[in-house]
Amino acid sequence: MRYSGLKVITEGLFGNKGWTRAWRDPAPKAEYDAIIIGGGGHGLATAYYLAKNHGLTNIAVLEKGYLGSGNIGRNTTIVRANYFIPGNSEFYSHSLKLWEGLETELNYNVMHSQRGQVVLFHSDGQRDQQIRRANAIVNQGDDAEIMSVEQLRAEFPYLDYEQTRFPIYGGMMQRRAGTARHDAVAWGYARGADQRGVDLIQNCEVTGIDVENGVVRGVQTTRGPIRAKKVAMIAAGRSGQVAAMAGMRIPVESHIMQAFVTEGLKPVMDAVISYGMGHFYISQSDKGGLVFGGDIDMYASYAARGNLPMVEHVMEAGMTLMPMIGRAKVLRSWGGIMDMTPDGSPIIDKTPIEGLFIDAGWNYGGFKAVPASGWCMAHLMATGQSHEVARRFRLDRFRTGHLLDEEGTGSQHNLH
Ligand SMILES: Cc1cc2nc3c(=O)[nH]c(=O)nc-3n(C[C@H](O)[C@H](O)[C@H](O)COP(=O)(O)OP(=O)(O)OC[C@H]3O[C@@H](n4cnc5c(N)ncnc54)[C@H](O)[C@@H]3O)c2cc1C
Numbered sequence: 001m002r003y004s005g006l007k008v009i010t011e012g013l014f015g016n017k018g019w020t021r022a023w024r025d026p027a028p029k030a031e032y033d034a035i036i037i038g039g040g041g042h043g044l045a046t047a048y049y050l051a052k053n054h055g056l057t058n059i060a061v062l063e064k065g066y067l068g069s070g071n072i073g074r075n076t077t078i079v080r081a082n083y084f085i086p087g088n089s090e091f092y093s094h095s096l097k098l099w100e101g102l103e104t105e106l107n108y109n110v111m112h113s114q115r116g117q118v119v120l121f122h123s124d125g126q127r128d129q130q131i132r133r134a135n136a137i138v139n140q141g142d143d144a145e146i147m148s149v150e151q152l153r154a155e156f157p158y159l160d161y162e163q164t165r166f167p168i169y170g171g172m173m174q175r176r177a178g179t180a181r182h183d184a185v186a187w188g189y190a191r192g193a194d195q196r197g198v199d200l201i202q203n204c205e206v207t208g209i210d211v212e213n214g215v216v217r218g219v220q221t222t223r224g225p226i227r228a229k230k231v232a233m234i235a236a237g238r239s240g241q242v243a244a245m246a247g248m249r250i251p252v253e254s255h256i257m258q259a260f261v262t263e264g265l266k267p268v269m270d271a272v273i274s275y276g277m278g279h280f281y282i283s284q285s286d287k288g289g290l291v292f293g294g295d296i297d298m299y300a301s302y303a304a305r306g307n308l309p310m311v312e313h314v315m316e317a318g319m320t321l322m323p324m325i326g327r328a329k330v331l332r333s334w335g336g337i338m339d340m341t342p343d344g345s346p347i348i349d350k351t352p353i354e355g356l357f358i359d360a361g362w363n364y365g366g367f368k369a370v371p372a373s374g375w376c377m378a379h380l381m382a383t384g385q386s387h388e389v390a391r392r393f394r395l396d397r398f399r400t401g402h403l404l405d406e407e408g409t410g411s412q413h414n415l416h
Helices: 005-013 041-054 089-100 102-106 124-139 149-155 182-195 236-244 308-321 323-327 370-383
Strands: 031-037 059-062 117-121 145-147 170-174 199-201 206-212 215-221 226-233 253-264 272-275 280-284 289-300 330-340 347-350 356-360
Touching (some): 041 059, 041 182, 041 370, 089 370, 117 124, 124 145, 145 149, 149 170, 182 370, 226 236, 236 330, 253 308, 272 308, 308 323, 356 370
Parallel strands (some): 226 356
Antiparallel strands (some): 145 170, 215 226, 253 289, 253 330, 272 280
């Protein structure tokens, strides 16, 4: 079924009886050419591009819950391409270009909104750093502009520019950055993959990975064993647990991160705003709620809910940056499980086990990466070669010392 404005109108006139299910609900087969563990954004995008770009359709995505139940449906939806160091910059640039055509590509309204994102700076040193970053971003072909305090005041009059501790000196704006509706991205890729013959199998937890003489043979699941010559581990916050099923210990720690939404307000904020002196970022959803978040809770856990000290910390940062937010009531908060790597950058690579692939380590920034991650992981699985924009996301870089330390924090989790 193709979605269109005409279809919406005619269905509305005739009682909405003509819609069919967005994807099938198949039983698992005994064998596939490839299995993807994890039906999040990255797993579904990988399945979609394997089918679309490489013609591989005898594939299953195995999801232990329902599609979209993981971080793909839990994030604060910021999409941007303002990364700095080689390795990351070209990858996220590629991803943003894919975002820009995604709704047409999937025939699905993912509500991609290029409303812009501004990263504020609060000192001369930060200004220098952001100007350098902006120059690098422009040189790679993406957009970035430095905004003065006067320009910021005109666009964002509610920010506290003269706060005593962290006065605002200016900001780096990327106009092509923005937001998208997170779970619609999962649904759009799921529908596209299903249409091309991929089996999306929900409520199917992988409980073991079968390896014989260094070669992957398939997986054990709660719905029985399934054989495959290629298996991809794309389980985000559960990556460490899934890799352990193949006897691997990977450089990923799982941490909680929380998000918050206020009651619906009239339109007040038409861009994403990131605070330069605290881990705080905020946008307004199309329903009117202010959507915001902060840093990880700073202790390793598999609980998809956070704790009060980080709630207080995030609220404090919000009040410092824009005191008017104190008038809004927070309606909901939730947590997701972050797969944190020591350098804050991801992994898209083969593993030492033949036929076993890994796509993990998305930290708190993997939503914007979904299209490029799927694109590059599919390329790797189909051709056996890393895609050129993902070739530095190697699993062994932590051993060889080729870190992609985007934030300049070194290999210290507590500084991310
Ligand atoms: C609060 C919060 C805010 C965030 N904000 C942003 C943001 O603004 N911008 C941004 O770019 N990123 C953001 N992120 C990060 C982003 O959401 C993640 O990096 C990304 O979604 C992870 O990839 P995924 O979508 O594939 O993960 P998931 O959706 O978590 O997919 C992994 C799937 O694997 C499944 N699984 C696990 N184990 C098994 C098993 N044994 N068998 C079968 N299935 C299994 C899980 O159930 C899950 O559905 C945020 C995350 C959170 C939690």
